[in-house]
Each structure stands twice: as structure tokens, then as C-alpha cells.
Amino acid sequence: MEDSIKILGVDFSGAAPDNNTWVAQGWLSGAGLELEVCHKLGRGELADELESSPAGTVASLDFPFSVPKEFAGYWMPEARSMPKLWNAAAQMDYPAFLALRDSFVAVHGESKRLC
Incomplete structure (x- = not known):
């Protein structure tokens, strides 16, 4: 057009x-x-x-700018808001974040939204 x-x-x-x-x-x-x-x-x-x-x-x-509550608690139990997690993620390289995710999934399974 x-x-x-x-x-x-x-x-x-x-x-x-x-x-x-x-x-x-x-x-x-x-x-x-x-x-x-x-x-x-x-x-x-x-x-x-x-x-x-x-x-x-x-x-x-x-798309969501958050992570499942269970994953947030596994990653940074002291974090009370997404900006704290965003800042932590900004300090990580992508392979390190994937390794963190994979270690969570290995122990807890993959979290899904309920709705």
C-alpha cells in the first residue's frame, strides 16, 4: 500500500x-x-x-515482563518486585540465565500460568 x-x-x-x-x-x-x-x-x-x-x-x-512467582523465589528470594529481578537479569549473560532456568526446571518442573 x-x-x-x-x-x-x-x-x-x-x-x-x-x-x-x-x-x-x-x-x-x-x-x-x-x-x-x-x-x-x-x-x-x-x-x-x-x-x-x-x-x-x-x-x-x-508479552509478560514477569516470571512465575516460584521461579522468582528460587532465583532471588529477597526480591519483592520485578524491577529487582530485571536489574539482576541485566547483570547476567543469556547462557547464565538459561542455566538458572534449567536448574529450576530440573528441580521444580516448568511453571505454567493458571489462566
Whole structure:
């Protein structure tokens, strides 16, 4: 669409299957926002969609900024807020965080949201 901006709204689901990510796609122009499609994608398909989108695309990603309470207690029992955990995570490299997660899962299993 000429003289328009691609808009993506992405809603990640906590469900186990890899096809529960909802994507709404539309185009913003002087006439307003036109919704083109709303569908489910897997993570790989979503990555491809984001990567192949034209420059200037706006994507809104809705995913949790928290961790399960049980994992937070395992990781930092003294933390009483997510900002403390975010700061701790910022001090870790990704492999160290994955090792922490894996050690939690080995002992407690994988936490799931109840709703």
C-alpha cells in the first residue's frame, strides 16, 4: 500500500503449542488504520514476518515482563518486585540465565500460568 505504514499487533500466548501467537496486521494511512488480517503464527513464522516487513513497520509486542512467582523465589528470594529481578537479569549473560532456568526446571518442573 502506497504511502502507508505496516502495523503489526502481536499477542504471545503462554500455552505450550508453538502456534498460539496471534498477529493482527494492518496498514496506517491518511485515511486511518485498515485491518488486513488476524491469524495465528508459530514463533519461526513470526520471526520471518518481522524480518521481512518493510522499513518503518511498527510492531507492538504483548508479552509478560514477569516470571512465575516460584521461579522468582528460587532465583532471588529477597526480591519483592520485578524491577529487582530485571536489574539482576541485566547483570547476567543469556547462557547464565538459561542455566538458572534449567536448574529450576530440573528441580521444580516448568511453571505454567493458571489462566
